[in-house]
Amino acid sequence: xxxxxxKALAAEPRSGEIGWERRDVQLYHLGIxxxxxxxxxxxxxxxxxxxxxxxxxxxxxxxxxxPGVISGLSMPGVDVDLAKVLHGGQxxxxxxxxxxxxxxxxxxxxxAVYDKGKxxxxxxxxxxxxxxxxxxxxxxxxxxxxxxxxxxDRGPSTRLDPPAGEPDRTVERPIREDQALLYRLxxxxxxxxxxxDFAKRAGFDRPILHGLCTYxxxxxxxxxxxxxxxxxxVRSYGTRFAGVVYPGETLRIRMWRGDGQVRVAVxxxxxxxxxxxxxTIVEHS
Numbered sequence: 001x002x003x004x005x006x007k008a009l010a011a012e013p014r015s016g017e018i019g020w021e022r023r024d025v026q027l028y029h030l031g032i033x034x035x036x037x038x039x040x041x042x043x044x045x046x047x048x049x050x051x052x053x054x055x056x057x058x059x060x061x062x063x064x065x066x067p068g069v070i071s072g073l074s075m076p077g078v079d080v081d082l083a084k085v086l087h088g089g090q091x092x093x094x095x096x097x098x099x100x101x102x103x104x105x106x107x108x109x110x111x112a113v114y115d116k117g118k119x120x121x122x123x124x125x126x127x128x129x130x131x132x133x134x135x136x137x138x139x140x141x142x143x144x145x146x147x148x149x150x151x152x153d154r155g156p157s158t159r160l161d162p163p164a165g166e167p168d169r170t171v172e173r174p175i176r177e178d179q180a181l182l183y184r185l186x187x188x189x190x191x192x193x194x195x196x197d198f199a200k201r202a203g204f205d206r207p208i209l210h211g212l213c214t215y216x217x218x219x220x221x222x223x224x225x226x227x228x229x230x231x232x233x234v235r236s237y238g239t240r241f242a243g244v245v246y247p248g249e250t251l252r253i254r255m256w257r258g259d260g261q262v263r264v265a266v267x268x269x270x271x272x273x274x275x276x277x278x279x280t281i282v283e284h285s
Contacts, residue, residue: 002078002079002080002147003077003078003079003080003113003120003122003144003147004076004077004078005077005113005115005150005152006077007076007077008075008076008077008078008110008113008122009077009110009112009113010077011075011076011077011109011110012109013107013108013109014075014107014108014109015105015106015107015108016105016106017103017104017105017106018062018063018103018104018105018106018128019063019102019103019104020058020062020063020064020101020102021101022049022052022100022101024061024062024064024186025052025054025058025100025101026046026047026049026052027185027186028055028058028061028186028216029046029047029055029058030047030182031179031182031183031184031185031186031213031216032055032057032183032213032216032217032220033173033174033175033176033179033217033220034046034047034220035047042224042229045229046220052100053100053231053232054097054098054099054100054231055216055219055220055223055231056092056094056097056098056136056219056231056234056237057092057212057215057216057219057220057237058098058216059092059094059098059128059135059136059138060090060092060138060212060215060216061186061187061188061212062098062104062128063104063106063187064186064187073085073142075108075109075110075124077110078110078122080144080147082190082192083192083198083201083202084144084145084146084147084202085142085143085144085145086142086143086144086145086241087140087141087142087143087211087212087241088121088141088142088143088240088241089140089141089158089238089239089240089241089279090138090139090140090141090211090212090215090238090239090241091138091139091236091237091238091239092136092137092138092139092236092237092238093136093137093235093236094135094136094234094235094236095133095134095135095136095137096133096134096135097231097232098135098136099130102130103130104128104129104130104135105128105129105130106126106127106128107126107127107128108124108125108126108127109124109125110122110123110124110125111123111124111125111139112155113152113153114152114153114154114155115148115149115150115151115152115153115154115155116143116148116154116155117148117149117154118145118146118148118149119143119144119145119146119147119148120143120144120147120148121141121142121143121144121155122141122142122144123139123140123141123142124139124140124142125137125138125139126138126139126140141158141240158240158279159240159278159279160278160279160281162265163254163256163263163265164256165256167254167255167256167265168226168255168256168257169225169226169254169255170252170253170254170255171221171225171252171253171255172250172251172252172253172269173217173221173250173251173253174249174250174251175209175217175245175246175247175248175249175250175251176247176248177247177248178247179209179213179247180193180194180207180208180209180210180213180247181194183209183210183212183213184210188210188212190210192204192207192208193207193208193209193210194207195207204244206246207247208244208245208246209244209245209246209247211241211245214241214245214251214266214276214277215237215239215277217251218239218251218253218264218266218277218280219234219237219282221253221255222253222255222262222264222282225255226255226257226262227262227284232285233284233285234282234283234284235283235284235285236281236282236283237281237282237283238279238280238281239264239277239278239279239280239281240277240278240279240280241276241277242275242276242277242278242279243268243274243275243276244276245268245276246268249268249269249270249271250268250269250270251266251267251268251269251276252266252267252268252269252273253265253266254266254267260283260284260285261281261282261283261284262281262282262284263280263281264277264280264281264282265277265278265280266278266280
């Protein structure tokens with residue numbers, strides 16, 4: 001069996017040093033669509049070094065290393081074909097605001113392995129801390145087609161009841177044709193997002209946008225629309241990737257206010273509101 005759940009869970013955590021500078025933060029922000037209009041004061045806080053704030057979803061690419069989806073596939077007990085892998089979901093807990101530049105220690109491990117019958121789900125957890133203490137915790141849910149069925153734990157259900165009533169705010173965000181090519185420069189070089197031949201082997205007509213790019217675009221929309229542009233108010237952010245996005249499409253982002261949280265649903269406008277992100281919650285102060 002390509003996935004040995006016991007071996008993966010028993011493996012020693014892997015630790016390594018990561019670092020980032022202002023340029024890395026700016027490149028990430030541009031990769032998720034910041035800077036339009038280029039002279040808008042609200043956009044300059046994402047693009048101009050003298051005003052720079054860090055959108056918390058930068059944590060998914062900090063250090064320009066492989067994201068949890070890729071690093072999880074190199075852990076002991078895991079030997080699968082990258083073409084069978086999809087990013088199932090992502091969650092992020094912020095312990096404090098991310099500095100504009102810094103160095104930290106990232107410690108990664110397989111926190112859970114679930115048997116979904118026709119697929120396996122790996123949860124790759126990464127804890128990041130600097131000299132002042134914990135910064136953030138990332139969980140990447142890795143969906144591996146065709147690797148379930150060994151009789152293991154199915155795991156908890158992540159499905160939530162849909163938000164009630166009409167959304168408090170709805171915004172649309174266009175995706176550039178070259179968005180995936182720009183976003184991948186922050187460290188996610190999975191060929192699924194750039195190579196047409198690889199995309200076809202994985203079952204797609206053409207390269208798809210990184211799920212984490214949509215993830216970042218969505219958080220930016222919530223922060224800009226409902227949190228007064230204050231990135232430090234975000235406490236946690238989780239989502240389930242419900243469908244693909246193609247470069248050139250438009251995201252429709254619906255938001256429902258709650259007590260200390262925002263519920264979000266994201267769809268693709270051009271494909272009759274096909275779901276993209278579901279079960280999405282941003283917790284905030």
